[in-house]
Amino acid sequence: MIKGLKGPIALGTIRTSLVLGLRLVIQAGTLLLVLSTLGPRGFGTYAGLGSMAVLLGTLANFGTHLTLLRDISRDSIDMGEGLRRAPKHTLAGFLFLVFINEWIQQAFLYDRAANQPIA
Numbered sequence: 001m002i003k004g005l006k007g008p009i010a011l012g013t014i015r016t017s018l019v020l021g022l023r024l025v026i027q028a029g030t031l032l033l034v035l036s037t038l039g040p041r042g043f044g045t046y047a048g049l050g051s052m053a054v055l056l057g058t059l060a061n062f063g064t065h066l067t068l069l070r071d072i073s074r075d076s077i078d079m080g081e082g083l084r085r086a087p088k089h090t091l092a093g094f095l096f097l098v099f100i101n102e103w104i105q106q107a108f109l110y111d112r113a114a115n116q117p118i119a
Helices: 008-059 064-073 079-108
Strands: none
Touching: 008 079, 064 079
Protein backbone atom coordinates (compact mmCIF):
# COMPACT_ATOMS: atom_id res chain seq x y z
CA MET A 1 0.00 0.00 0.00
CA ILE A 2 1.14 3.57 -0.64
CA LYS A 3 2.69 5.26 2.36
CA GLY A 4 0.18 7.56 4.02
CA LEU A 5 -2.91 5.56 2.96
CA LYS A 6 -3.08 3.56 6.16
CA GLY A 7 -5.30 5.87 8.20
CA PRO A 8 -9.00 5.29 8.82
CA ILE A 9 -10.08 8.18 6.59
CA ALA A 10 -7.96 6.97 3.66
CA LEU A 11 -9.17 3.39 4.04
CA GLY A 12 -12.78 4.55 4.31
CA THR A 13 -12.35 6.65 1.16
CA ILE A 14 -10.89 3.72 -0.77
CA ARG A 15 -13.67 1.41 0.43
CA THR A 16 -16.34 3.96 -0.49
CA SER A 17 -14.81 4.44 -3.93
CA LEU A 18 -14.88 0.70 -4.56
CA VAL A 19 -18.51 0.43 -3.48
CA LEU A 20 -19.50 3.38 -5.68
CA GLY A 21 -17.64 1.82 -8.62
CA LEU A 22 -19.51 -1.46 -8.11
CA ARG A 23 -22.78 0.46 -7.89
CA LEU A 24 -22.00 2.23 -11.17
CA VAL A 25 -21.33 -1.09 -12.94
CA ILE A 26 -24.55 -2.64 -11.58
CA GLN A 27 -26.66 0.37 -12.54
CA ALA A 28 -25.17 0.51 -16.04
CA GLY A 29 -25.87 -3.21 -16.50
CA THR A 30 -29.44 -2.78 -15.28
CA LEU A 31 -30.05 0.12 -17.66
CA LEU A 32 -28.67 -1.87 -20.59
CA LEU A 33 -30.94 -4.78 -19.67
CA VAL A 34 -33.98 -2.50 -19.42
CA LEU A 35 -33.06 -0.82 -22.73
CA SER A 36 -32.81 -4.13 -24.54
CA THR A 37 -36.13 -5.27 -23.03
CA LEU A 38 -38.17 -2.11 -23.70
CA GLY A 39 -36.70 -0.94 -26.99
CA PRO A 40 -35.90 2.68 -27.87
CA ARG A 41 -39.41 4.15 -27.57
CA GLY A 42 -40.30 2.33 -24.36
CA PHE A 43 -36.96 3.18 -22.80
CA GLY A 44 -37.42 6.86 -23.68
CA THR A 45 -40.76 6.87 -21.89
CA TYR A 46 -39.22 5.00 -18.94
CA ALA A 47 -36.30 7.45 -18.73
CA GLY A 48 -38.60 10.45 -18.92
CA LEU A 49 -40.93 9.18 -16.22
CA GLY A 50 -37.97 8.14 -14.06
CA SER A 51 -36.33 11.55 -14.28
CA MET A 52 -39.62 13.26 -13.52
CA ALA A 53 -40.10 11.02 -10.48
CA VAL A 54 -36.59 11.81 -9.22
CA LEU A 55 -37.12 15.54 -9.73
CA LEU A 56 -40.48 15.52 -7.96
CA GLY A 57 -39.10 13.26 -5.23
CA THR A 58 -36.45 15.81 -4.32
CA LEU A 59 -39.13 18.46 -3.97
CA ALA A 60 -41.43 16.33 -1.79
CA ASN A 61 -40.26 17.68 1.55
CA PHE A 62 -40.44 21.34 0.45
CA GLY A 63 -37.25 22.27 2.31
CA THR A 64 -38.28 20.84 5.67
CA HIS A 65 -34.84 19.30 6.08
CA LEU A 66 -33.29 22.76 5.79
CA THR A 67 -35.43 24.19 8.58
CA LEU A 68 -34.59 21.19 10.76
CA LEU A 69 -30.89 21.69 10.05
CA ARG A 70 -31.25 25.37 10.96
CA ASP A 71 -33.00 24.55 14.23
CA ILE A 72 -30.40 21.95 15.18
CA SER A 73 -27.50 24.27 14.39
CA ARG A 74 -29.04 27.02 16.54
CA ASP A 75 -29.76 24.57 19.36
CA SER A 76 -33.29 25.84 19.13
CA ILE A 77 -36.01 25.06 21.62
CA ASP A 78 -38.42 24.81 18.67
CA MET A 79 -36.62 21.77 17.24
CA GLY A 80 -39.24 19.43 18.68
CA GLU A 81 -41.97 21.37 16.91
CA GLY A 82 -40.06 21.09 13.64
CA LEU A 83 -39.65 17.35 14.11
CA ARG A 84 -43.37 16.94 14.71
CA ARG A 85 -44.24 19.09 11.71
CA ALA A 86 -41.78 17.55 9.21
CA PRO A 87 -43.52 14.20 8.51
CA LYS A 88 -46.89 15.90 7.95
CA HIS A 89 -45.44 18.45 5.54
CA THR A 90 -43.44 15.80 3.70
CA LEU A 91 -46.50 13.57 3.32
CA ALA A 92 -48.65 16.48 2.13
CA GLY A 93 -45.97 17.54 -0.35
CA PHE A 94 -45.54 13.98 -1.58
CA LEU A 95 -49.27 13.53 -2.17
CA PHE A 96 -49.49 16.87 -3.96
CA LEU A 97 -46.58 15.95 -6.23
CA VAL A 98 -48.05 12.50 -6.94
CA PHE A 99 -51.22 14.28 -8.09
CA ILE A 100 -49.16 16.61 -10.33
CA ASN A 101 -47.21 13.63 -11.69
CA GLU A 102 -50.40 11.76 -12.57
CA TRP A 103 -51.84 14.86 -14.22
CA ILE A 104 -48.70 15.31 -16.35
CA GLN A 105 -48.77 11.67 -17.39
CA GLN A 106 -52.44 11.83 -18.37
CA ALA A 107 -52.06 15.16 -20.14
CA PHE A 108 -48.92 14.42 -22.13
CA LEU A 109 -48.34 10.67 -22.16
CA TYR A 110 -51.79 9.30 -22.93
CA ASP A 111 -53.19 8.83 -26.44
CA ARG A 112 -56.87 9.63 -26.05
CA ALA A 113 -57.73 8.58 -29.61
CA ALA A 114 -56.35 5.06 -29.05
CA ASN A 115 -57.43 5.08 -25.40
CA GLN A 116 -54.03 3.78 -24.23
CA PRO A 117 -50.75 5.08 -22.84
CA ILE A 118 -48.09 6.22 -25.28
CA ALA A 119 -45.22 3.72 -25.20
